[in-house]
Amino acid sequence: MAQASTVDVRPATVSRRSRRHRANSVALAFAAPALIVYAAFLLYPAIYSIRISFTSWDGLSPVMKYVGLSNYVKMFKDPVMKTAVKNNVIWALVTIFAPMVIGFALALAVNSKVYLRPFIRTIFYMPAVLPLVGVGTIWNWLFQPSGVINQLLALIGLGSLQNAWLGDSTTAIWAITIPACWVGTGFPMLLYLAALQGIPSDYYESARVDGASWWQQLRYITVPSLSAAHAIILALSLINAAKVFDLVFAMTNGGPGNATQVMGTWMYFNVFQSYNAGYGTAIAVVITIVAVLVGIPYVRAQAKAIR
Amino acid sequence: MSIQLTRRSVIGSLGAIAVGAGLSACGSSSSSSGSSGSNGGGKTLELFNYDTPAQAALTKKVLDAYTKSSGVSVTLSTLPGSGAAIYPGKLRTQILGGSAPDVFQCWGGTIAKPFVDTNQVIPLDALYQKYGWSSELLPASVTDLSYNGKKYGVPTKASSVGVWYNTALLAKSGHGVPTTFAEVETVNAALVKAGVQPWLAGGMYGWDVMRFFEWFLEHTAGPVEHDKLRNAQTSWNTSSVVDAFALLQKWAQNKWLPDGVMALDPTQVEAQFAGGKGAFALDGQWIEQNIVAAKMPTSAYGTFIPPTDQTPLRYSGFTEGLFITTQSKDPTDSEALIDFYLKPSSQELLQNAYTTVTAVPDITGYPGTAQWKKWGQTHQHYVIQDQSLTVDQANSYFSIQSDVVQGKQTPAAAAAAMAQAVPISS
Numbered sequence: 001m002a003q004a005s006t007v008d009v010r011p012a013t014v015s016r017r018s019r020r021h022r023a024n025s026v027a028l029a030f031a032a033p034a035l036i037v038y039a040a041f042l043l044y045p046a047i048y049s050i051r052i053s054f055t056s057w058d059g060l061s062p063v064m065k066y067v068g069l070s071n072y073v074k075m076f077k078d079p080v081m082k083t084a085v086k087n088n089v090i091w092a093l094v095t096i097f098a099p100m101v102i103g104f105a106l107a108l109a110v111n112s113k114v115y116l117r118p119f120i121r122t123i124f125y126m127p128a129v130l131p132l133v134g135v136g137t138i139w140n141w142l143f144q145p146s147g148v149i150n151q152l153l154a155l156i157g158l159g160s161l162q163n164a165w166l167g168d169s170t171t172a173i174w175a176i177t178i179p180a181c182w183v184g185t186g187f188p189m190l191l192y193l194a195a196l197q198g199i200p201s202d203y204y205e206s207a208r209v210d211g212a213s214w215w216q217q218l219r220y221i222t223v224p225s226l227s228a229a230h231a232i233i234l235a236l237s238l239i240n241a242a243k244v245f246d247l248v249f250a251m252t253n254g255g256p257g258n259a260t261q262v263m264g265t266w267m268y269f270n271v272f273q274s275y276n277a278g279y280g281t282a283i284a285v286v287i288t289i290v291a292v293l294v295g296i297p298y299v300r301a302q303a304k305a306i307r
Numbered sequence: 308m309s310i311q312l313t314r315r316s317v318i319g320s321l322g323a324i325a326v327g328a329g330l331s332a333c334g335s336s337s338s339s340s341g342s343s344g345s346n347g348g349g350k351t352l353e354l355f356n357y358d359t360p361a362q363a364a365l366t367k368k369v370l371d372a373y374t375k376s377s378g379v380s381v382t383l384s385t386l387p388g389s390g391a392a393i394y395p396g397k398l399r400t401q402i403l404g405g406s407a408p409d410v411f412q413c414w415g416g417t418i419a420k421p422f423v424d425t426n427q428v429i430p431l432d433a434l435y436q437k438y439g440w441s442s443e444l445l446p447a448s449v450t451d452l453s454y455n456g457k458k459y460g461v462p463t464k465a466s467s468v469g470v471w472y473n474t475a476l477l478a479k480s481g482h483g484v485p486t487t488f489a490e491v492e493t494v495n496a497a498l499v500k501a502g503v504q505p506w507l508a509g510g511m512y513g514w515d516v517m518r519f520f521e522w523f524l525e526h527t528a529g530p531v532e533h534d535k536l537r538n539a540q541t542s543w544n545t546s547s548v549v550d551a552f553a554l555l556q557k558w559a560q561n562k563w564l565p566d567g568v569m570a571l572d573p574t575q576v577e578a579q580f581a582g583g584k585g586a587f588a589l590d591g592q593w594i595e596q597n598i599v600a601a602k603m604p605t606s607a608y609g610t611f612i613p614p615t616d617q618t619p620l621r622y623s624g625f626t627e628g629l630f631i632t633t634q635s636k637d638p639t640d641s642e643a644l645i646d647f648y649l650k651p652s653s654q655e656l657l658q659n660a661y662t663t664v665t666a667v668p669d670i671t672g673y674p675g676t677a678q679w680k681k682w683g684q685t686h687q688h689y690v691i692q693d694q695s696l697t698v699d700q701a702n703s704y705f706s707i708q709s710d711v712v713q714g715k716q717t718p719a720a721a722a723a724a725m726a727q728a729v730p731i732s733s
Contacts, residue, residue, distance in 0.1 A: 060399055060421055060424075061425045140570075144570070145565070145570075163567075164568075164570055166570035168567070169713060252570065253392075255570070256709040256713065257705060257707070258702075272393075273396065273702075275421050
């Protein structure tokens with residue numbers, strides 16, 4: 001009986017294996033075009049870039065001279081790189097938390113029964129769809145010494161605070177983070193709004209019956225229920241902060257001097273202006289590593305959610 | 308007959324599409340890799356420059372005339388408004404991609420030098436002899452495009468950085484056109500008193516404010532030492548450099564330069580000057596084109612060489628010209644195109660008011676520019692600082708200059724920092 005049973009099972013196992021194998025082949029075949037494109041336009045350039053980062057290539061010569069890790073060592077001695085890293089950290093801190101807090105507050109506001117709610121949502125989200133170079137140009141005008149911001153300060157009696165915001169090394173990077181927050185608030189607002197609408201109303205009704213205040217409902221129901229949204233926003237904002245380029249380039253070109261250089265702009269200056277393609281590419285590799293590292297928790301959380 | 312879609316046929320089709328797409332991509336890349344070659348039976352060259360749309364329209368007229376006379380058509384590619392910040396990068400990308408233009412326009416000095424150092428452009432000494440360009444072009448401009456004793460570029464524009472002034476606003480100072488450096492400072496003080504912004508400048512990219520520093524350095528160091536400094540033949544940690552930085556700081560602190568100058572965009576500032584917003588601008592001849600474009604009368608503006616109190620009286624200048632790439636598939640037609648471009652008739656068609664071609668008569672409507680053409684033949688110029696220093700050195704300078712203007716670095720510390728950034732060449 002046992003023997004008969006073994007004989008019966010074997011073909012079924014083989015057939016299951018063969019089906020799985022065929023399914024894998026089909027899946028691979030379907031994915032192949034995308035994988036080919038991915039390999040050609042992403043993987044190959046990425047590997048090639050890593051190779052360049054170990055050379056002293058000027059970006060023009062036909063010959064690349066290998067210099068080992070010296071481009072990476074140079075970063076530790078480069079004073080502009082130190083400024084750039086410091087600015088990236090400032091950028092990350094400001095442009096992650098301010099848009100998260102403001103976006104959350106706006107989401108709470110527009111989630112309630114407010115008159116003209118769709119219109120208000122659109123208004124708050126609108127900056128997020130504007131091209132960053134255009135945003136940079138507009139805010140550059142606003143921050144000019146004779147611009148609207150200084151005029152407003154004078155108008156409300158704060159004339160003593162007037163400053164050449166973008167022309168002063170101590171204020172320039174902070175000034176650029178303001179339009180970054182302006183642009184970056186719409187996205188968290190939308191995500192929080194979607195997440196808020198997914199919280200069952202029963203929770204709030206029960207809390208109200210138990211006598212919970214608005215603040216207690218916010219603290220013990222709303223905020224914990226939005227943990228997935230917090231994680232997504234935090235991770236995406238961190239990745240964006242590591243890659244920042246457009247606004248800085250458009251508003252100050254890394255200046256005054258090199259006061260507002262971030263890793264992205266310093267990489268660009270080295271690769272495209274200073275003919276230090278090897279060094280610039282090493283900076284690009286570091287940016288990528290940082291972006292990948294900060295993105296890992298997000299990807300893992302997503303994978304976990306799918307499972 | 309009907310076609311039945313099965314899983315296999317779908318996969319097969321997708322595979323074929325992928326392979327086909329790959330092959331077609333190869334085909335299109337190889338056909339576009341060379342800009343010169345056969346095109347409907349005729350030859351085609353590519354010229355790459357940074358013409359504005361208005362200038363490009365004039366260039367096209369010249370190229371059409373060349374096509375008529377030679378049968379060779381020319382494609383014009385332009386990258387207007389980017390300045391030396393982006394244009395060389397685009398050019399480099401084209402060269403690396405194997406689709407270099409046959410001829411390109413570029414600034415001289417250290418901006419064109421990388422293309423020379425990496426053998427991306429051909430030496431033109433033989434062509435200078437063949438076409439007799441040496442006798443037709445301003446010698447100083449030819450020198451600006453020469454490297455390692457060889458001529459690599461053909462100069463087409465000689466730009467001079469001088470003082471341009473608004474006559475009505477200068478009159479408010481109660482003074483005439485200053486002839487010494489001290490008089491310039493007296494006028495500055497008088498203008499501030501009269502409520503007029505003395506100078507307009509935009510330091511966003513560094514080079515606009517740099518023009519002031521190099522003027523001051525010519526004043527404090529004199530031509531001989533200034534040239535040694537520019538060529539890294541002597542240390543920058545000297546009293547003349549300290550004095551020049553001190554002047555720059557003083558001009559910023561006294562508000563003779565605009566408030567927040569380091570954040571101002573030079574393009575916007577030039578437009579403000581043309582619109583009558585400041586008394587002086589330290590600019591090239593193109594400012595007169597802005598004045599004309601702003602529909603302001605050129606008679607409302609004047610120009611003079613920045614006084615240095617030194618002999619000879621020199622000013623900052625730079626040269627732009629045409630280069631032939633080593634990738635050009637038709638260097639013979641490329642050289643013929645350049646020769647045609649240099650003809651006085653072509654230069655007139657281009658309305659090239661600051662041409663390097665000596666035989667071209669003054670372009671009407673630009674009196675200040677015509678004056679600079681005369682000064683170009685009687686006065687020397689020194690190569691503008693960001694084209695004398697390497698790109699890295701210029702970037703270091705911009706950073707130091709920014710700190711000096713903001714009062715965050717003393718002139719003495721700035722001079723010491725410059726000595727580190729520009730070490731004496733061995």
